[in-house]
Amino acid sequence: MKPFVFVNIASSIDGKISDESRKQVRISCREDFQRVDRLRAFSDAIMVGIGTVLSDDPSLTVKDERLRYERVQAGKDENPIRVVVDSRLRIPLNAKILDDRARTIVATTEKGLERVKLIEERAEVVVFGREKVDLRLLCEYLYKIGVRRLMVEGGGTLINSLLREKMIDEFNIYYGNMIIGGRNSPTVVDGESFADPVRLELISCQKLGEGIFTRWRVVYR
Numbered sequence: 001m002k003p004f005v006f007v008n009i010a011s012s013i014d015g016k017i018s019d020e021s022r023k024q025v026r027i028s029c030r031e032d033f034q035r036v037d038r039l040r041a042f043s044d045a046i047m048v049g050i051g052t053v054l055s056d057d058p059s060l061t062v063k064d065e066r067l068r069y070e071r072v073q074a075g076k077d078e079n080p081i082r083v084v085v086d087s088r089l090r091i092p093l094n095a096k097i098l099d100d101r102a103r104t105i106v107a108t109t110e111k112g113l114e115r116v117k118l119i120e121e122r123a124e125v126v127v128f129g130r131e132k133v134d135l136r137l138l139c140e141y142l143y144k145i146g147v148r149r150l151m152v153e154g155g156g157t158l159i160n161s162l163l164r165e166k167m168i169d170e171f172n173i174y175y176g177n178m179i180i181g182g183r184n185s186p187t188v189v190d191g192e193s194f195a196d197p198v199r200l201e202l203i204s205c206q207k208l209g210e211g212i213f214t215r216w217r218v219v220y221r
């Protein structure tokens with residue numbers, strides 16, 4: 001069994017999620033950040049790859065105090081669980097994601113065992129796989145500990161692997177009113193191309209702020 005897995009990501013019109021510096025680019029408008037905050041609040045866990053942690057140093061917390069309050073009223077923690085996929089435990093000890101604002105799970109492999117003790121002082125460490133984190137096992141584990149809605153916020157490398165494993169149920173993509181360009185700028189799905197393109201079904205499409213918010217169901221064949 002696995003959680004319902006959905007991606008939420010902000011893209012430029014040319015499909016880029018950052019520029020060639022790989023630093024965080026503000027693509028979403030105010031309305032979209034509010035939408036993302038609600039989505040976070042209604043998720044049980046939020047997952048990112050270590051590339052995103054090293055580039056953006058995200059906190060992955062719910063920003064709106066009222067939404068955190070509503071979670072507590074519903075018997076949940078203030079913030080969803082944060083999950084980092086990090087094969088070699090490269091996560092910096094001062095990463096915001098390791099602060100005490102939310103429970104954090106760092107998923108690693110047998111290649112990441114050297115730093116386990118250090119990280120375990122700040123987060124739960126789980127080991128699935130030898131070279132890359134086994135995402136299927138990780139998702140099964142998350143389901144076992146009660147995660148039913150898993151929000152994946154990127155980046156493109158992690159999303160590619162999850163798609164190959166047929167783990168993603170839905171994409172929520174906000175297209176901001178900009179072109180970023182750059183052959184080496186990260187995209188929504190990076191890494192190797194698919195021999196047979198992954199097919200999607202459009203669920204909805206709406207103007208939001210200055211951009212477009214789209215939802216897509218993944219159709220695996």
Ligand SMILES: NC(=O)C1=CN([C@@H]2O[C@H](COP(=O)(O)OP(=O)(O)OC[C@H]3O[C@@H](n4cnc5c(N)ncnc54)[C@H](O)[C@@H]3O)[C@@H](O)[C@H]2O)C=CC1
Pocket residue numbers: 008009010011017018019021022023024025027048049050051052053055056085086087088132133134135153154155156157158159161162186190
């Ligand atoms: N615009 C947006 O909404 C967002 C943009 N970004 C951008 O994306 C970029 C980071 O993306 P990436 O470099 O692609 O890194 P990523 O966040 O996808 O992490 C990939 C890394 O995770 C590790 N990993 C472990 N097991 C893995 C597995 N089974 N499959 C895949 N990866 C595995 C590997 O070290 C791999 O290099 C940054 O520039 C960031 O700003 C990231 C999130 C959202």
Ligand SMILES: Nc1nc(O)c(N)c(N[C@@H]2O[C@H](COP(=O)(O)O)[C@@H](O)[C@H]2O)n1
Pocket residue numbers: 008009010024025026027028032033036048052056057058059060061153154
């Ligand atoms: N929704 C959205 N729009 C953008 O324009 C973005 N650049 C991102 N980036 C994602 O948000 C994370 C930062 O989260 P915190 O504000 O630190 O909680 C970042 O790591 C990306 O995953 N998202």
